[in-house]
Amino acid sequence: MANIEVEGKSYETDEEGYLVNLADWNKDIANYIAKTENVDMTDQHWEVINFLREYFEEYQIAPAVRVLTKAIGKKLGADKGNSEYLYGLFPYGPGKQACKIAGLPKPTGCV
């Protein structure tokens, strides 16, 4: 277990930097985690983060990569509805890196 300091407040994370308490999340924390991941947050990044959080709210898990690409394609245009686009935004992989920034638990298993 570890802690991160954001705007003078301390938040608990696991060994890999994922937030432990999902309710702690806010935009400052997202920006902070993004920085540690060398991701420059743009509107395009926020579209993905917001979708992840909405989906998680409903299903208690991050969406499958395919569900995510489809949703982003619908929202931002068909040329962006593919995993290449998402890898462009989140180079370590949209599944894990975007979840981390969105304050969601890490997807586990053979993924």
Add this chain to the structure above:
Amino acid sequence: MSATITAPPYRVIPIIPVLKPGAMEGSGPYVASDKIQEALGFPGHLVDNWHDQAIAKMGELLGKYRSLKVYMDSCVHCGACSDKCHYFIGTQDPKNMPVARQDLMRSVYRRYFTLPGKIFPKLVGARDLTREVLDEWHNYFHQCSECRRCSVFCPYGIDTAEVTMAAREILDSVGYGQKYDNEIIGKVHKIGNNLGLPAPALRDTLEGLEEDVKEDTGIDVRFPVDVKGAEVLLITPSADFFAEPHIDSLIGYAKVFHAAGTSWTLSSFASEAGNFGMFIGNYEQLRTIALRIREVALELGVKRIVVGECGHAWRVAYSFWNTLTGVGDGADPNDQFAMMLQKQLDHRYKQPMHICEFTLDLIEQKALSFDKEANDKHIITFHDSCNVARGSRMGDYPGGQFDIPRNIIKAVANNFFEMNPDTTHERTFCCGGGGGLLTDDLLDLRVKGALPRMEALKQAADEHGVNFMACICAICKTQFSKVLPYYGFERNMVGGVHQLVSNAIKLGAK
């Protein structure tokens, strides 16, 4: 996560690498938290009397598994295994020579369980179990993917994977488990799959796939869940519902069932083929996970159980489901539910059956037809997954597990080339992420362990223009997607056999 992750350069002449003692020293993967450990009935953290408890557990395992005692006693240090391990080749750490890794346990075995070791420990290389030794176990027994390649070359047939499994079992029993494996097993008990994918999310994902396939092909291909009275229960790794390229194989299975007119179903309760109980060498976990499948099979009244593209799951299904659950012959006659399932299943078919056996049977009966040109952009090779290659079989003759997936590929695509035969079939190299090591905190190890497979792939790419490596394992698919770029390949160069089937299968036509 390790700060620097580096791929070793390709070797000019692939021989025994120069040794780098201590190259992979360290604390090993993340240790499981109290919460994760206790959910599986293990002590939450390292117990005070860990020394005595670990030795007692070792004694218990030596008594229970005769094989383990034979493996401890029979090694003559001939060295045949030493350069056969992908982790040794990639890391150059001498403790990753299979013989040396096993000796981390063998030295302790000698000290406590053999007369010479009790009397003259130094003379026979016997060591006390100290905290340093225990830490070394946690580190190096998580640098073995239990792939059993070394065992192929061992003149005594020592199964290194069993030694690793025993070491992990001992570590768990004293409260020193691995986070990745044990967290995942907890999710299977709680939610039904490794991913933690709840039923509503599964349904939503599958509905989305039905829409996608309809859009692509104009045909209503169904992805049924929890359908009572279906003929086939498909048990597949949960990564097939979630990750890329896995999901393309799931679409392939659905298209095959559709084209064959077979009624089938997935289960939201048993939505996982994977069984990490095997990776940690724990029989109770192995059995509890497997029993979810029996419970659902009985409830839905299915006649056949088919397993999707998952390497270690197929080993568990093929080699252990029979006695664990009654899928296949050999369960305890006093196990009434196993007997009930035996009666229920249709024994005109293999139980369990691999999806590749299912598909190839249909191809041979000419029940499926393909547009092979649809795969022409792919110049394909096949990576044998370790647990399928060395821990199981398909079809009705030895080596069927090698031919069946290849015969499917050749039936659905025009361009197929083999990699170097020293790296395929029973000599296949692990992808570098198997055996419960597919975690980000071991990424450096995973990248290095992929070296021999990447070398063989590079050769096939240079000589034949290979641009697609097919496999039948969720771990292999994820591992390769992650490590290919470190070796200068495209991430999406890996995919499933049923992904190729999906590309080429003609729906609505015979």
